[in-house]
Amino acid sequence: MSNSRWPFYSLIAVLFFGGIFLSVYRHIEYQVPWMPGERLITWSVEARIELQADNEATTVRLLRPLNQNNYSLLDESTASPGFGVAYLDEKNIIEWTKREASGPQSLFYRATFLVNNEQESDQSKAPDVLSVVWSEPYQTAANQVVDQVNQRSAGSVSFAQQLFLALKENDENISLLKKDVPDEAELAVKLLNQNNISASLIYALKLEDGRRRQSLTTLVKVWFDEAGTDNKQSIIFDPITGQRNIPENHLLWSQASKPILEVVGGFDSIVTFSIIRQRESIGAAIKAQQNLEQNLINFSIHTLPLEEQALFKTILLLPVGALVVCLLRILVGLRTSGTFMPVLIALAFIQTSLMTGLVGFLLIVFFGLLLRSYLSRLNLLLVARISAVIITVIAIIAIFSVMSFKIGLVEGLKITFFPMIILAWTIERMSILWEEEGPKEVFVQGGGSLLTALLAYLAMTNDWVRHLTFNFLGIQLILLAFILALGNYTGYRLFELIRFKSMVEK
Amino acid sequence: MFANPFSLHKLGILGMNERNSRYVSRYNPRHLYPLVDDKLQTKQLLESSGINVPELISTIKEQSTIQKLIDFLPASSGFVIKPAKGSGGKGILVIQQVEANGRDFNYIKANGAVVDIEYLKRHCSNILAGLYSLGGKSDIAIVERIIEFDDAFSDFSYEGVPDIRVIVFKGYPIMAMMRLSTQASDGKANLHQGAVGVGIDIVSGKALHAVQFGKPVKEHPDTHRLLEELQVPDWNNLLLLAAQCYDETQLGFLGADIVLDVQHGPLVLELNARPGLAIQIANGCGLKPRLRLIENKVNTFRHKSLSAEQRVEFCLNEFD
Numbered sequence: 001m002s003n004s005r006w007p008f009y010s011l012i013a014v015l016f017f018g019g020i021f022l023s024v025y026r027h028i029e030y031q032v033p034w035m036p037g038e039r040l041i042t043w044s045v046e047a048r049i050e051l052q053a054d055n056e057a058t059t060v061r062l063l064r065p066l067n068q069n070n071y072s073l074l075d076e077s078t079a080s081p082g083f084g085v086a087y088l089d090e091k092n093i094i095e096w097t098k099r100e101a102s103g104p105q106s107l108f109y110r111a112t113f114l115v116n117n118e119q120e121s122d123q124s125k126a127p128d129v130l131s132v133v134w135s136e137p138y139q140t141a142a143n144q145v146v147d148q149v150n151q152r153s154a155g156s157v158s159f160a161q162q163l164f165l166a167l168k169e170n171d172e173n174i175s176l177l178k179k180d181v182p183d184e185a186e187l188a189v190k191l192l193n194q195n196n197i198s199a200s201l202i203y204a205l206k207l208e209d210g211r212r213r214q215s216l217t218t219l220v221k222v223w224f225d226e227a228g229t230d231n232k233q234s235i236i237f238d239p240i241t242g243q244r245n246i247p248e249n250h251l252l253w254s255q256a257s258k259p260i261l262e263v264v265g266g267f268d269s270i271v272t273f274s275i276i277r278q279r280e281s282i283g284a285a286i287k288a289q290q291n292l293e294q295n296l297i298n299f300s301i302h303t304l305p306l307e308e309q310a311l312f313k314t315i316l317l318l319p320v321g322a323l324v325v326c327l328l329r330i331l332v333g334l335r336t337s338g339t340f341m342p343v344l345i346a347l348a349f350i351q352t353s354l355m356t357g358l359v360g361f362l363l364i365v366f367f368g369l370l371l372r373s374y375l376s377r378l379n380l381l382l383v384a385r386i387s388a389v390i391i392t393v394i395a396i397i398a399i400f401s402v403m404s405f406k407i408g409l410v411e412g413l414k415i416t417f418f419p420m421i422i423l424a425w426t427i428e429r430m431s432i433l434w435e436e437e438g439p440k441e442v443f444v445q446g447g448g449s450l451l452t453a454l455l456a457y458l459a460m461t462n463d464w465v466r467h468l469t470f471n472f473l474g475i476q477l478i479l480l481a482f483i484l485a486l487g488n489y490t491g492y493r494l495f496e497l498i499r500f501k502s503m504v505e506k
Numbered sequence: 507m508f509a510n511p512f513s514l515h516k517l518g519i520l521g522m523n524e525r526n527s528r529y530v531s532r533y534n535p536r537h538l539y540p541l542v543d544d545k546l547q548t549k550q551l552l553e554s555s556g557i558n559v560p561e562l563i564s565t566i567k568e569q570s571t572i573q574k575l576i577d578f579l580p581a582s583s584g585f586v587i588k589p590a591k592g593s594g595g596k597g598i599l600v601i602q603q604v605e606a607n608g609r610d611f612n613y614i615k616a617n618g619a620v621v622d623i624e625y626l627k628r629h630c631s632n633i634l635a636g637l638y639s640l641g642g643k644s645d646i647a648i649v650e651r652i653i654e655f656d657d658a659f660s661d662f663s664y665e666g667v668p669d670i671r672v673i674v675f676k677g678y679p680i681m682a683m684m685r686l687s688t689q690a691s692d693g694k695a696n697l698h699q700g701a702v703g704v705g706i707d708i709v710s711g712k713a714l715h716a717v718q719f720g721k722p723v724k725e726h727p728d729t730h731r732l733l734e735e736l737q738v739p740d741w742n743n744l745l746l747l748a749a750q751c752y753d754e755t756q757l758g759f760l761g762a763d764i765v766l767d768v769q770h771g772p773l774v775l776e777l778n779a780r781p782g783l784a785i786q787i788a789n790g791c792g793l794k795p796r797l798r799l800i801e802n803k804v805n806t807f808r809h810k811s812l813s814a815e816q817r818v819e820f821c822l823n824e825f826d
Contacts, residue, residue: 330523382635382644432637437699490524492515497508500519502720503787504509 008488015481022474032471035464042074043207044276045251046110046307049261051269053101058083058265060096062109063254065205067120071113071251079108092255105266113251124256126223126232132194138180141173146195156197156224157235163191164220164242185218185239198223200257202236204250209277210310216253216260216273219246274307314347316469319479321346321456326486328452333493337429337445341422342452348418349457357457358450360400360418365446367396368427369434376431390424518792520783525759529797533676533758534779541755542777546590546648548755555754557747558773560586560765561651569634572627579626580604581611584652587626589633589645595694597638599629600652600667616665653773656766658739661731664688667765669695670706670738672745673781673793674760676804677752678817679745680796680825682706683788684736688718689728697784702726704733705789708825711741717787742818744772749814751777799824 026032049060060083067073078085083096083105096107134142149166153159167174167184181187185201192199203216220239223232238247246252254260263269321343328334336342349357371392375385397418426449434442459465468475492500514521520529541547549559563585564578571578579585582604589597601621603614613621632638633647655667662668666687673681683703690700697703702723705714713736716723725732738744748762751774761781764772786792803820812820 333522381631382637488527490521490527492511492519492521493523494508496519496521497511497514499720500514500787501507501509502717502722503517503519503790503792504513 008484012481012484015477015484019474019477019479019481022477023472026472026474035467041115042112042278043071043115043251044110044112044278044309045205045207046108046274047271048274048307049105049107049109049269049271051105051107051263051266053098053103053105053266055102056100056265058096058098058101058105059263060107060266060269061262062094062096062107062271063258063260064092064094064109065111065113065251065253066092066255068252068255069119069246070115070117072116074112074114076109076111078110083107101265124221124234126198126234127200127257129196129198130193132190134180138177141176142191142194145173145177146191149191150195156222159195159197160188160192160199160220160222160235160237161242161244163188164237164239167239168242183218185220188220188237188239192220192222198232202255202257203253203260204246205253205273205275206247207249207251207275207277209275210313212272212274212307212310214273214275217247217250219250219252221256274310276310276313313466313470314350316473316476317350317460317466318343318347319476319483320459320465320469323479323483324456324459325452326483328448328455330486330489331494333495334448334452335445336449336452337426337433338422338449341426342449343456344419344422345449345453346456346460349453350461352418354454354457361423361450363400364393364396364418364423365427365430368393368423369431372427372431373434376435386424386428389427390420393420393423393427514792518794519786520793520797522783524794525780525783529675529759530780534760535756538755538757539779542757542760542779543593544590545588545592545776546646548774548777549648549650551754552751552774555750557750557754558770560653560767560773560775563649563651565590565649566630566634566647569631572630572634575627575630576611576623578649580651581606586650586652587629587633588648588650589638590648591639591643591645592633593638595696597629597633599626601626602652653765653775654768656739656768658737659686659766661729662686662726662733662736664726664728666691666695666701669775670744670764670766671781671785672748672762672764673785674748674752674762675797675800676758677749677812677814678800678821679708679748680800680821681785681789681793682708682745683785684713684738686726688726690718697782697788702733703784703788704736705785706736706738708745709822711738711744712736715788715790717784720784720787738766740766740771742822745818745821746814747772747774749817753814796825 027034045065047062049062051060064076064087065071065073078094078096080096082101083098086095086097088095094109132142145163145166149159149162152162167188170178177187177191178184181190189199189201199220199222202219202221204219205214205216208214218239220237221234222237223234225232235244236246237244241247261269261271322340325336325340325343329336329339345357345361348361351357352360368389372389375388380388397420430442430446433445541551546565549562552559553562563580566572566575566578584600584602584604586601587599592598600616601613602616605612605614611623613623613626615621630647633645636644639645653667655663659668662684663686668684668686671683671685672679683705685695685697686702686704687695688700688702692699695701700719702716702718704716706712707714713734716733718727723733744764744766747764751762752758752760755777757777757779759779759781761778763775763778765775767773783793
């Protein structure tokens with residue numbers, strides 16, 4: 001028996017020591033630290049431009065972000081097969097050119113920003129105030145709004161502040177104007193210009209770790225005369241909330257009113273953004289990047305485009321969740337509904353944040369069970385019933401999103417991150433369990449699933465675990481070795497020690 | 507609160523992890539599972555080789571036949587409708603008696619409730635849709651003759667039919683337990699739902715001791731009959747029946763569920779490729795010493811030539 005097992009044990013040993021070796025190698029050679037520790041935080045943002053080229057000379061101009069308050073540009077790079085690249089410094093623009101391009105094209109621009117406390121002076125010039133022309137009945141409404149706001153304000157800044165409040169209040173006049181100019185930011189600029197205040201639309205990127213396919217948010221920049229001088233000062237407003245200053249964790253992509261993307265010789269162009277947060281020492285980050293192409297052993301996720309990196313940041317955490325499930329099922333003997341359902345729920349918790357996720361999950365399952373108990377009286381066929389539950393889950397999610405948004409809880413929108421098919425199956429399974437084994441078993445398994453999800457969530461959001469899994473691929477081998485070893489465990493489960501307790505007592 | 511794992515080990519208690527990796531996955535080849543997961547296949551296999559099973563009345567395979575369900579049911583005697591791929595006693599409907607009511611029939615359940623043909627149709631429809639089967643796969647409904655259990659047990663069980671679970675290892679019956687339904691278990695013979703498990707001495711067929719909800723009990727909680735008076739009649743035949751199941755299925759680690767019918771004697775109700783571990787609590791002893799004994803004997807003796815009778819004989823001597 002022990003003879004036939006030795007290849008298996010040596011496999012575990014090879015995986016374990018291989019993982020250790022890879023990790024140690026990466027630590028020594030590339031100075032990737034073991035601990036997330038007091039590292040500087042950098043944000044890597046990547047713009048991905050997709051377009052259909054027209055079989056002719058193609059020029060693509062993309063606005064790029066600059067040094068700004070709290071964010072310093074560390075480095076930037078592009079990936080664009082066959083295109084010539086030029087950084088036009090004075091215009092903050094990056095330009096790609098090609099003599100003849102055809103078919104779909106993908107261009108990448110990546111910049112890394114360091115989070116610090118440095119302040120930058122704003123170089124942008126105030127744009128000219130445009131003359132505003134409305135057609136009736138909008139002209140009257142606009143005049144009324146400007147008059148009202150004017151009465152409530154003392155200068156350019158307070159006019160702007162009051163205007164954004166008025167936009168939020170959304171009275172009759174504003175609703176009418178929104179029919180002409182649906183976008184709040186654009187409407188604000190137009191009304192500011194009407195009152196002879198220079199303003200422009202600017203764009204910012206919300207920095208959230210691991211996000212892909214994001215778009216920019218629109219902000220409004222308002223200029224005003226500084227008292228006693230000829231200089232113009234500017235101030236930024238968020239048109240959604242009406243708050244002054246840049247919202248937290250937003251990187252300004254443009255400082256002045258200019259289009260983000262200009263394409264000549266192509267169509268159907270779109271730009272999307274991926275964001276990833278890193279906590280590495282700058283030296284290590286730069287050194288690793290220099291060595292990227294030369295070394296196979298430095299097999300690193302960092303060589304991938306940022307969008308794929310963000311995806312992998314999540315994928316590489318899954319083995320940690322799987323290990324938690326293994327531990328709880330094999331060593332503890334916890335019963336869960338569905339083997340890896342808790343890991344998926346934990347993943348959803350990562351996206352939604354824990355409290356929102358827990359409340360959302362319980363709400364969905366609770367209302368799902370209520371509706372499912374009605375469905376069970378209809379005696380539908382199984383596939384139709386599950387489909388009905390899926391639609392019910394989607395309806396519940398939609399209703400909660402709308403309701404929470406109406407009462408001003410943006411958190412509620414995150415409920416849409418839940419995997420709906422999984423939830424539908426969970427509800428179906430729990431409902432059957434309820435009918436057959438009674439509510440006790442539902443609470444045992446539901447509680448077991450939630451507990452597992454919670455522990456998996458804690459493990460997967462732990463800074464150190466995230467740091468290790470993302471920066472050391474060797475950790476995956478070590479995890480695999482652990483899971484294989486666990487699969488070989490034939491001892492008692494923790495719950496069995498309770499179950500069989502009466503036998504020892506005699 | 508926790509038992510010392512080393513004293514459990516000393517007692518030879520088999521844990522779930524060890525059951526799965528050491529016994530179930532080693533002695534039960536995966537391709538044989540369909541034989542026992544599908545009760546219709548089990549029944550046909552055992553019947554064709556002369557092992558007694560409850561008589562099959564009809565099978566319902568398609569939703570369309572449910573409309574004519576009444577043609578598939580006996581008009582005068584009781585019957586049981588069960589899903590072929592159900593697990594843990596789910597979806598089993600016992601009709602004790604049938605009464606004519608004009609042109610219709612009244613069906614009387616084990617607990618005395620009266621249902622009509624529409625109820626049975628819905629139940630069959632649920633079975634075919636896979637409500638009770640593992641993974642929700644579509645299923646077949648089986649109608650079989652009701653078991654008239656031995657009067658010897660009438661005081662030992664509340665509403666349901668008591669059955670006897672025998673663990674058969676490599677064809678050797680090594681441990682047995684009787685499961686008595688109670689009010690708490692709603693007439694079902696499932697231990698975790700509150701049925702009483704009575705360990706049965708493998709040699710004599712007499713009760714050893716009994717547990718409910720994992721705790722020792724002396725008498726049946728509803729009928730108050732002393733459980734130590736329990737003696738299974740026709741014990742050697744029952745063991746023989748269990749041992750024969752191995753020859754037909756080739757499953758090395760097998761749980762055979764057997765009932766005693768007044769007319770037909772012991773009948774194999776169903777087989778289980780992943781038998782539970784509660785039988786150890788009911789018997790007050792671990793499975794591992796017996797499993798190891800058989801494992802060693804099987805390797806030394808030329809066991810393949812041993813017949814079921816010889817294997818039972820071996821167990822009766824060995825575990826005395």
